[in-house]
Amino acid sequence: MAQLVTRVDDDLAAAVDRLVEAGVVASRSEAVRLGLERLVDRCRRDEIGASIARGYRERPQGESEVGWADESSVRMILEEPW
Numbered sequence: 001m002a003q004l005v006t007r008v009d010d011d012l013a014a015a016v017d018r019l020v021e022a023g024v025v026a027s028r029s030e031a032v033r034l035g036l037e038r039l040v041d042r043c044r045r046d047e048i049g050a051s052i053a054r055g056y057r058e059r060p061q062g063e064s065e066v067g068w069a070d071e072s073s074v075r076m077i078l079e080e081p082w
Helices: 010-021 028-058 063-079
Strands: none
Touching: 010 028
Protein backbone atom coordinates (compact mmCIF):
# COMPACT_ATOMS: atom_id res chain seq x y z
CA MET A 1 0.00 0.00 0.00
CA ALA A 2 1.34 3.43 -0.92
CA GLN A 3 1.72 6.20 1.60
CA LEU A 4 1.07 9.83 0.67
CA VAL A 5 2.44 12.69 2.71
CA THR A 6 1.00 16.16 2.37
CA ARG A 7 0.77 19.46 4.18
CA VAL A 8 -2.48 21.28 4.88
CA ASP A 9 -3.11 24.62 6.53
CA ASP A 10 -3.94 24.74 10.21
CA ASP A 11 -7.62 25.59 9.65
CA LEU A 12 -8.15 22.54 7.46
CA ALA A 13 -6.33 20.29 9.93
CA ALA A 14 -8.49 21.64 12.75
CA ALA A 15 -11.64 21.02 10.70
CA VAL A 16 -10.55 17.43 10.06
CA ASP A 17 -9.79 16.98 13.76
CA ARG A 18 -13.33 18.15 14.58
CA LEU A 19 -14.69 15.52 12.18
CA VAL A 20 -12.64 12.89 13.98
CA GLU A 21 -13.87 14.11 17.38
CA ALA A 22 -17.47 14.04 16.13
CA GLY A 23 -17.05 10.46 14.93
CA VAL A 24 -17.61 11.33 11.27
CA VAL A 25 -14.31 9.64 10.42
CA ALA A 26 -12.08 7.48 12.57
CA SER A 27 -8.85 9.35 11.88
CA ARG A 28 -7.14 12.00 9.80
CA SER A 29 -5.95 9.24 7.49
CA GLU A 30 -9.48 8.00 6.95
CA ALA A 31 -10.62 11.55 6.18
CA VAL A 32 -7.88 11.99 3.60
CA ARG A 33 -8.53 8.55 2.09
CA LEU A 34 -12.27 9.22 1.86
CA GLY A 35 -11.68 12.63 0.28
CA LEU A 36 -9.32 11.19 -2.31
CA GLU A 37 -11.69 8.32 -3.11
CA ARG A 38 -14.54 10.77 -3.67
CA LEU A 39 -12.37 13.03 -5.82
CA VAL A 40 -11.23 10.13 -8.00
CA ASP A 41 -14.81 8.81 -8.29
CA ARG A 42 -16.15 12.27 -9.20
CA CYS A 43 -13.50 12.69 -11.91
CA ARG A 44 -14.24 9.21 -13.27
CA ARG A 45 -17.97 9.96 -13.40
CA ASP A 46 -17.33 13.31 -15.09
CA GLU A 47 -15.21 11.59 -17.75
CA ILE A 48 -17.93 9.00 -18.38
CA GLY A 49 -20.60 11.70 -18.60
CA ALA A 50 -18.50 13.73 -21.03
CA SER A 51 -17.93 10.62 -23.15
CA ILE A 52 -21.67 9.89 -23.28
CA ALA A 53 -22.49 13.51 -24.18
CA ARG A 54 -19.78 13.49 -26.88
CA GLY A 55 -21.28 10.31 -28.32
CA TYR A 56 -24.74 11.87 -28.56
CA ARG A 57 -23.30 15.02 -30.16
CA GLU A 58 -21.40 12.92 -32.72
CA ARG A 59 -24.35 10.62 -33.38
CA PRO A 60 -27.63 12.20 -32.23
CA GLN A 61 -30.68 10.03 -31.79
CA GLY A 62 -32.99 10.07 -34.76
CA GLU A 63 -36.72 9.74 -35.14
CA SER A 64 -36.42 5.99 -35.61
CA GLU A 65 -34.81 5.67 -32.17
CA VAL A 66 -37.06 7.95 -30.12
CA GLY A 67 -40.16 8.55 -32.23
CA TRP A 68 -41.88 5.45 -30.87
CA ALA A 69 -41.72 6.92 -27.35
CA ASP A 70 -43.54 10.09 -28.45
CA GLU A 71 -46.17 8.06 -30.27
CA SER A 72 -46.66 5.79 -27.30
CA SER A 73 -47.05 8.74 -24.93
CA VAL A 74 -49.67 10.35 -27.14
CA ARG A 75 -51.62 7.07 -27.33
CA MET A 76 -51.53 6.63 -23.56
CA ILE A 77 -52.83 10.18 -23.00
CA LEU A 78 -55.62 9.73 -25.55
CA GLU A 79 -56.70 6.51 -23.81
CA GLU A 80 -57.18 8.27 -20.46
CA PRO A 81 -60.87 8.61 -19.50
CA TRP A 82 -60.66 12.27 -18.56
